[in-house]
Amino acid sequence: MAPISLADVVSALPSEESWGPSTTSDTLVDGVPYAAYSKGDKLGRMADWTSEGKDGRDGRGGRQQYNRNYRDQQVYGAGTSSLFAVQVAEDESSFSVVDNTRTSTKTRGFGRGGGTIFRGRGRGGRDQRGGRGTFQRVGGRGGQQNGYYDNRGARGGRGRRFGWKDYDKPQRNRDSSVNIKPDWQMLEEIDFNRLAKLNLETSAGEDIETYGFLYYYDRSYDKPPVKNTERKLNVVDRIAYNVTTSSDPIIQELAEKDEATIFATDNILSMLMCAPRSVYSWDIVITRHGNKIYLDKRDNSSLDMVSVNENAADAPLEASEGNKETINFPTALALEATFINHNFANQTVMESETSKYDMNHDNPFYNPSEETEPLASKAYKYRRFDLSLEKDEDPLHLIVRTELDAVVKNNISGEDQFLTLKALNEFDHKAQGSGGALDWRTKLTSQRGAVVATEMKNNSCKLARWTIQSILAKADMMKLGFVSRATPKSNERHVILGVVGYDPRKFAEQMNLNLANGWGIVRTIVDMCLKMAEGKYVLVKDPNKPLLRLYQVPADTFEEGEEDGEVIPEGAEEDE
Numbered sequence: 001m002a003p004i005s006l007a008d009v010v011s012a013l014p015s016e017e018s019w020g021p022s023t024t025s026d027t028l029v030d031g032v033p034y035a036a037y038s039k040g041d042k043l044g045r046m047a048d049w050t051s052e053g054k055d056g057r058d059g060r061g062g063r064q065q066y067n068r069n070y071r072d073q074q075v076y077g078a079g080t081s082s083l084f085a086v087q088v089a090e091d092e093s094s095f096s097v098v099d100n101t102r103t104s105t106k107t108r109g110f111g112r113g114g115g116t117i118f119r120g121r122g123r124g125g126r127d128q129r130g131g132r133g134t135f136q137r138v139g140g141r142g143g144q145q146n147g148y149y150d151n152r153g154a155r156g157g158r159g160r161r162f163g164w165k166d167y168d169k170p171q172r173n174r175d176s177s178v179n180i181k182p183d184w185q186m187l188e189e190i191d192f193n194r195l196a197k198l199n200l201e202t203s204a205g206e207d208i209e210t211y212g213f214l215y216y217y218d219r220s221y222d223k224p225p226v227k228n229t230e231r232k233l234n235v236v237d238r239i240a241y242n243v244t245t246s247s248d249p250i251i252q253e254l255a256e257k258d259e260a261t262i263f264a265t266d267n268i269l270s271m272l273m274c275a276p277r278s279v280y281s282w283d284i285v286i287t288r289h290g291n292k293i294y295l296d297k298r299d300n301s302s303l304d305m306v307s308v309n310e311n312a313a314d315a316p317l318e319a320s321e322g323n324k325e326t327i328n329f330p331t332a333l334a335l336e337a338t339f340i341n342h343n344f345a346n347q348t349v350m351e352s353e354t355s356k357y358d359m360n361h362d363n364p365f366y367n368p369s370e371e372t373e374p375l376a377s378k379a380y381k382y383r384r385f386d387l388s389l390e391k392d393e394d395p396l397h398l399i400v401r402t403e404l405d406a407v408v409k410n411n412i413s414g415e416d417q418f419l420t421l422k423a424l425n426e427f428d429h430k431a432q433g434s435g436g437a438l439d440w441r442t443k444l445t446s447q448r449g450a451v452v453a454t455e456m457k458n459n460s461c462k463l464a465r466w467t468i469q470s471i472l473a474k475a476d477m478m479k480l481g482f483v484s485r486a487t488p489k490s491n492e493r494h495v496i497l498g499v500v501g502y503d504p505r506k507f508a509e510q511m512n513l514n515l516a517n518g519w520g521i522v523r524t525i526v527d528m529c530l531k532m533a534e535g536k537y538v539l540v541k542d543p544n545k546p547l548l549r550l551y552q553v554p555a556d557t558f559e560e561g562e563e564d565g566e567v568i569p570e571g572a573e574e575d576e
Helices: 006-012 062-069 078-084 192-196 249-256 266-273 330-347 448-458 460-472 504-510 515-530
Strands: 126-128 134-138 185-191 206-217 262-265 283-289 292-296 356-358 378-386 397-404 406-409 416-426 477-485 494-502 535-541 547-553
Touching: 185 192, 185 515, 192 515, 192 547, 206 249, 206 416, 249 262, 249 378, 249 397, 262 266, 266 283, 266 292, 266 397, 266 460, 266 515, 283 515, 292 515, 330 416, 330 477, 330 494, 397 416, 397 460, 416 460, 448 460, 460 477, 460 504, 460 515, 477 504, 494 504
Parallel strands: 206 406, 262 292, 262 397, 416 477
Antiparallel strands: 126 134, 185 547, 206 356, 206 378, 283 292, 283 535, 378 397, 406 416, 477 494, 535 547
């Protein structure tokens, strides 16, 4: 490249006297520099040193302030002022004033301290009834089974914003309700999203046989308690049986007569129909014998227990998760709720041998020569439902054993109406796991709707199961009792705060409970089993995911002397 001489550089300089870039007429008006502006701009000041930034002076400008100060950003010329903005070396908005004042507010921890472990007062286990098989009954005293309830993680209780720092919470690892053995073969995995889309319309069902008897309901419990007085929940020792499907002698007779294809109890069937609402793990044993399907439960199964705040956003914690109140563990609360439900149903009826409603046959599980305690008010109705489709060559019927708890005279017609009696329980509305519940003692009378709505949210699965059981039994009314602890630190003494009656069908509408969806789930599971070979299967709800798993298991699984039903230790669950 040829060298450039100094003379060439000097000759290339502009001939004007001014120095700098050349001036164009595009930004000049009559020789004066001009910047475009909109009519919405205020031109009262050449420089405004007091204007705030986008986030406000303290960084909390908010959406309203942002819209007010910057609503003209998209107007022609409105953004040109940023050309003359001074770039500050340090952002002064990051500074804040420190409040050194001491606050005297005392924070209340979750723990209430002390307390005793609930001893159950239930008669669990298995008793030989002689001749007609082995029955399991639930009663008023004795030890209960191992714990299988745990909890789920989500947002906190009252006083917190929805979803606040949910992402920062560790996932709760719950235990499976049954030990998954290595020799179990997984056949199907069904997500809850698939179950929620199923639908099958069925008829109201028909009665086949009725057994047992019912006492009349005590209407005095419908009246609100007198001020400054409380009704204590008493321990009433009465025998109530909870026999699984295949051990029921009446179902065995109906199966021999080929009355249906599917057999179940309302306790098992309601859990399957409400599967998408469940959080805790549960399992159902399915046995195919010929063309018959039996839906069974294991001895001491979690299906026999009544969960507490299972669907709450911040469900009760286990000891391993920092809960120091032993009486508020999920397992202890489930034992307490089961004890309350058994005694509540026995206490709210008027026992009288002269005025009771007798069914067509006596209780099929009771042997007066062996029992010393009297029977509880309980009626068993065996009802048949048609689950057939138009494309089916043969009809598909289901027989379910339903239960009723009491009977009451209609005030107008004088006819007998059948009832189911259930109890919701309050342990401590201020404790962890209460799910933002209101204080029942002060709010149940004045804000009953809010109390029931909160229970629908925190106990969606439990209430849905009770509602379906009432509809399956064709009950005219479902009575819900509200039972609270006499003192929050003790789970042994309780008081009945009130009883409210609901039409189960209208209550299902309030809960957005679709019975056709439940029948669709039952039909789908049954179709899967009918396509498989004869044998034993186990349907397990995953403890940490919203899905069901169907396993094929050996025929001798859960037989006498095995320990397959024990809960596996935490963290030892098989990784699927």
